[in-house]
Amino acid sequence: VTAANLKVDMHRDYLIETQAVHYSGAQNFGYGLSFACDEQHIYHFWIGASGYYYIGSVDKTGFNTILTWTPSDAINKGDLSKNKLGILHKNGQLNFYINDQLVTSHPEIEFTGYRFGVSVSANQNIGFNYLTFGYLDKPSATRVIATQNDVTPPEIFITSPETTRGLKVVQSSDVLHVAGIAKDPG
Secondary structure, eight states: OBOTTOOOOTTSOEEEEEEEEEEEEOSSSOEEEEEEEOSSOEEEEEEOTTSEEEEEEEETTEEEEEEEEEEOTTSOOSTTEEEEEEEEEETTEEEEEETTEEEEEEEOOOOOOOEEEEEEOSSEEEEEEEEEEEETTSOGGGSBOOOTTOOSOOEEEEEESOOOTTOOOOOOSSOOOOEEEEEOOO
């Protein structure tokens, strides 16, 4: 799910952050942050419950690896594990954090997209406790942050692929793009 209605400048200095919980399902598939998304590309910073992380993108040709699956002691492994993921873009450098530990840095990618969000691959039950985006040149009070006191879950509406009662979506490739709107007063 990407924040489709929020247009952000992915070339300014910013921080994207989320906390994810792996409840059940596949241990060796990815979940985490998607960033710089547009109609052509989706970039991913994913972790797996088995203790690995990955950075790559998806386009019409398939998956493109930027950093292959890499083990990290920063990842809390297994079911019911919570992990905080962050992408800090500063001075033309992308810094990737897991549980506040820098795991890798990468020069800025020439992307055109301005959307960001969270994503899950394969058969997994993942919860996201919050999603934060903030420009670093703005006071922290202007950042949109959901706190741990926010116990009301967001309303999520899937807008694509279009489904109706009794109609099943048939996937024609390895990649299924899902779009929607998430609303939360918090």
